[in-house]
Amino acid sequence: MSTPDDLASLLREGFDLEPADPLTVDRSRVVELARSLKGIGFEYFSYCAAAHYPATDADPDRTVVEYRLRRLPRDEVAFRVWVPTGESTPSLCGVFAGADWQEREQYDLVGTVFADHPDLRRIMLPEDWEGHPLRRDYAIDTRHHPWR
Amino acid sequence: MAVDESGQAFHHPIYSFLEKMPGLSLGLTTADQLLTWGSSNSLFIFPMATSCCGIEFMAASSGRFDLDQIGSIPRGTPRQSDVMVIAGTITVKMAPRVKKLWDQMPEPKWAIAMGSCAISGDFYRDIYSVVPGVDTFMPIDVYVPGCPPNPDQLFAGLRRLQEKIRAKRNGEWTDPELRPDTPGLRSPNLPRIGDPRREASLDEAQLDAVMNLDPGGGMLRSGDKS
Amino acid sequence: MAVAHSEEAHEAPAGPVPTVVRPWADPYLDPETYDPEGDLMVMNLGPQHPSTHGVFRVKLWLDGEVCVKAVPYPGYLHRGVEKLCEKLTYVQIPPIVDKNDYVSPYINELAVNMAFEQLNAVEVPRRSQYLRTLGAEMQRVGSHLLWLGTFAMDMGGALGGGASAFMHTFRERETILDCFELWTGARFHYNTLTVGGSRHDVPAGFAEMVRRTYETIRARTIEYDELIYDNAIFRSRTEGVGRVDAKLAMELGVSGPILRASGIDWDLRRDRPYAAYGELKINVPVRSAGDSLARYEVRMAEMRESIRLVLDLIDGIPEGPICALKPVKLPGAFKGKAGQAYVAVDGPRGELGTWVIADGTERAYRLKIRPPSYHAMALIPYLAPGSTLSDIIVTLGSLDPILGEVDR
Numbered sequence: 001m002s003t004p005d006d007l008a009s010l011l012r013e014g015f016d017l018e019p020a021d022p023l024t025v026d027r028s029r030v031v032e033l034a035r036s037l038k039g040i041g042f043e044y045f046s047y048c049a050a051a052h053y054p055a056t057d058a059d060p061d062r063t064v065v066e067y068r069l070r071r072l073p074r075d076e077v078a079f080r081v082w083v084p085t086g087e088s089t090p091s092l093c094g095v096f097a098g099a100d101w102q103e104r105e106q107y108d109l110v111g112t113v114f115a116d117h118p119d120l121r122r123i124m125l126p127e128d129w130e131g132h133p134l135r136r137d138y139a140i141d142t143r144h145h146p147w148r
Numbered sequence: 149m150a151v152d153e154s155g156q157a158f159h160h161p162i163y164s165f166l167e168k169m170p171g172l173s174l175g176l177t178t179a180d181q182l183l184t185w186g187s188s189n190s191l192f193i194f195p196m197a198t199s200c201c202g203i204e205f206m207a208a209s210s211g212r213f214d215l216d217q218i219g220s221i222p223r224g225t226p227r228q229s230d231v232m233v234i235a236g237t238i239t240v241k242m243a244p245r246v247k248k249l250w251d252q253m254p255e256p257k258w259a260i261a262m263g264s265c266a267i268s269g270d271f272y273r274d275i276y277s278v279v280p281g282v283d284t285f286m287p288i289d290v291y292v293p294g295c296p297p298n299p300d301q302l303f304a305g306l307r308r309l310q311e312k313i314r315a316k317r318n319g320e321w322t323d324p325e326l327r328p329d330t331p332g333l334r335s336p337n338l339p340r341i342g343d344p345r346r347e348a349s350l351d352e353a354q355l356d357a358v359m360n361l362d363p364g365g366g367m368l369r370s371g372d373k374s
Numbered sequence: 375m376a377v378a379h380s381e382e383a384h385e386a387p388a389g390p391v392p393t394v395v396r397p398w399a400d401p402y403l404d405p406e407t408y409d410p411e412g413d414l415m416v417m418n419l420g421p422q423h424p425s426t427h428g429v430f431r432v433k434l435w436l437d438g439e440v441c442v443k444a445v446p447y448p449g450y451l452h453r454g455v456e457k458l459c460e461k462l463t464y465v466q467i468p469p470i471v472d473k474n475d476y477v478s479p480y481i482n483e484l485a486v487n488m489a490f491e492q493l494n495a496v497e498v499p500r501r502s503q504y505l506r507t508l509g510a511e512m513q514r515v516g517s518h519l520l521w522l523g524t525f526a527m528d529m530g531g532a533l534g535g536g537a538s539a540f541m542h543t544f545r546e547r548e549t550i551l552d553c554f555e556l557w558t559g560a561r562f563h564y565n566t567l568t569v570g571g572s573r574h575d576v577p578a579g580f581a582e583m584v585r586r587t588y589e590t591i592r593a594r595t596i597e598y599d600e601l602i603y604d605n606a607i608f609r610s611r612t613e614g615v616g617r618v619d620a621k622l623a624m625e626l627g628v629s630g631p632i633l634r635a636s637g638i639d640w641d642l643r644r645d646r647p648y649a650a651y652g653e654l655k656i657n658v659p660v661r662s663a664g665d666s667l668a669r670y671e672v673r674m675a676e677m678r679e680s681i682r683l684v685l686d687l688i689d690g691i692p693e694g695p696i697c698a699l700k701p702v703k704l705p706g707a708f709k710g711k712a713g714q715a716y717v718a719v720d721g722p723r724g725e726l727g728t729w730v731i732a733d734g735t736e737r738a739y740r741l742k743i744r745p746p747s748y749h750a751m752a753l754i755p756y757l758a759p760g761s762t763l764s765d766i767i768v769t770l771g772s773l774d775p776i777l778g779e780v781d782r
Contacts, residue, residue, distance in 0.1 A: 044624045049729050051740035072638060073645035098626035101752045118402050124449035124781060126241050133276050133457050140457055141274040146353040147240045148279050198429050198451055199778045200476035210544035242429055242450045245421055275454035
């Protein structure tokens with residue numbers, strides 16, 4: 001997949017990034033990046049996905065959040081942010097309406113906190129659930145009284 | 149002869165009164181036979197169709213297999229149905245609703261667990277959000293194994309249920325069905341009631357779920373208010 | 375009424391200030407500010423309701439019969455598939471994802487296996503590519519038939535006696551399931567695709583069976599149109615109902631027939647070809663109205679196009695091996711490379727993607743399914759305000775949600 005010229009120049013000049021799949025951006029600039037990408041036609045919000053990485057010797061306990069946008073019909077761009085556990089990353093709800101449910105799902109399952117999200121509630125699991133199932137330290141067969 | 153909740157025959161005072169009157173007992177027997185014939189041949193099904201098995205249930209009720217041929221039709225309300233077919237995975241979030249709908253069904257009522265998910269949770273049984281078998285919180289009369297079972301197998305299950313209904317109406321004791329075991333499959337994590345390996349806390353949980361209905365019902369648990 | 379009010383809500387919102395004032399209904403409308411006296415009726419639709427196509431719950435605030443605010447509560451079928459996929463090996467995952475979108479399992483398997491193949495740079499043999507394309511198109515027809523039957527059933531007695539259309543479409547769907555049963559041994563949940571190709575080659579007599587089946591269905595699509603599309607009541611219940619704005623749909627990530635009915639000409643099969651689609655000519659039906667009727671038209675046109683593709687493909691499958699690797703049955707026999715991949719295919723409901731992070735073992739580190747229905751259901755808070763309760767049912771049916779895929 002080749003990077004289109006306007007995307008490459010936007011990334012190089014505006015954000016000092018080399019085109020890659022996925023890009024890695026700082027949390028402070030992610031909303032700005034999303035807005036600029038939307039400005040050059042990346043209007044299709046494909047998904048937001050998060051993955052949990054437990055603490056290692058080099059890194060703290062953290063999650064990675066990846067967004068993917070498309071400019072129909074062919075171009076796509078993905079960018080990711082690293083979020084240490086206990087901190088939050090800005091929500092993209094102000095830019096893409098679709099970020100609402102996507103970020104709620106990742107908050108529910110992975111536990112990433114999105115700042116300024118208008119409605120950050122659990123979406124898949126009951127509201128009284130404890131823990132975030134897709135974290136690596138969550139046991140798959142955790143009991144939930146009285147139903148299992 | 150009538151049959152109580154646990155399947156045991158019992159005598160109601162009105163029966164003994166009627167039996168003393170000449171001629172009436174003959175009418176009672178005929179009425180009983182009529183009721184048996186009626187209830188086993190007009191099973192209205194409440195489809196608790198949550199996932200893939202629900203699609204096979206739809207296939208069973210459509211033209212080729214035709215549920216109507218044994219007098220069963222899907223009825224979308226618990227108030228007017230006799231059999232609940234639990235077709236699909238029941239999750240922790242859904243289980244209170246299933247239980248509520250089961251409690252809303254008028255007696256006499258029966259339940260069929262259709263598919264491995266409803267029977268034991270299948271490969272989801274270890275998952276945090278899945279109830280490992282609906283028989284952990286409600287009684288099941290017939291198990292229809294398969295993932296998903298073919299419509300023919302659902303028919304076999306319904307026929308089995310009809311046999312049980314007839315036997316029970318005649319005052320015969322029918323053994324409870326056992327969860328079907330496939331050789332080579334790991335046994336479920338949760339042993340059934342009466343199994344020595346079963347923890348007492350599970351019995352308590354089941355008893356708690358069955359006996360202590362909160363006044364608001366399952367629909368208004370504190371965690372679900374919004 | 376509700377829409378007009380939502381613009382006021384934008385001037386003084388309770389939550390954080392949205393930077394763009396949007397022309398559609400406000401999903402974050404506070405019922406208290408809309409109606410301080412509390413005259414709104416709160417109604418709960420679902421989770422066990424025949425027309426929610428599964429277990430989907432929507433809480434509706436109704437002003438008379440008109441909806442003011444809708445809050446969906448998905449998750450009643452959350453089975454933890456993504457957690458399960460972390461526990462299982464690559465070979466064990468396809469039968470699990472079959473159960474996500476249980477109306478088109480073949481395409482689910484295709485999506486995950488293509489992601490694993492991209493991750494490990496496995497080249498799939500040409501015959502298997504064609505078989506995959508054939509299976510996907512056969513499945514798409516079956517999926518759209520199910521949608522057509524249930525959508526017509528949602529409108530109930532208006533269409534000449536409740537389940538008539540349902541009976542017709544299921545009669546044809548059974549014949550498609552027969553073809554798959556002959557091919558893979560299962561009516562659905564096939565477990566036929568694996569990393570590197572397919573497990574089952576087509577059996578003898580398959581081409582003849584498929585040709586007969588799909589030619590019958592092609593003739594019957596005219597009957598469906600006569601039964602449903604030409605029905606004046608159907609027209610009046612769907613025309614202008616549930617109008618989806620193309621900009622909103624793109625922001626929400628809505629894809630597939632819903633997006634194409636809103637005037638966006640985008641189809642992954644044509645624009646980013648996978649399997650054997652690059653060698654085929656695909657006509658993508660597009661409508662601009664964006665309402666339920668347009669979605670009906672797009673799906674029916676897609677069904678005809680898929681039937682054409684099936685009939686074209688069935689005679690032109692090249693000879694050769696069907697799997698690049700030796701098909702493995704032992705769970706741990708396939709070890710993936712470390713890396714990350716995202717692959718999307720165009721399923722019957724839109725962009726069905728798989729995002730996988732691998733760490734070089736036989737298990738994926740993290741696997742996310744990107745389900746099209748989940749994005750489509752995010753439309754409900756925008757579509758429901760301003761329409762009546764009966765129209766919400768029609769809208770829900772026209773979005774064609776599969777709840778196994780929404781909740782996973």
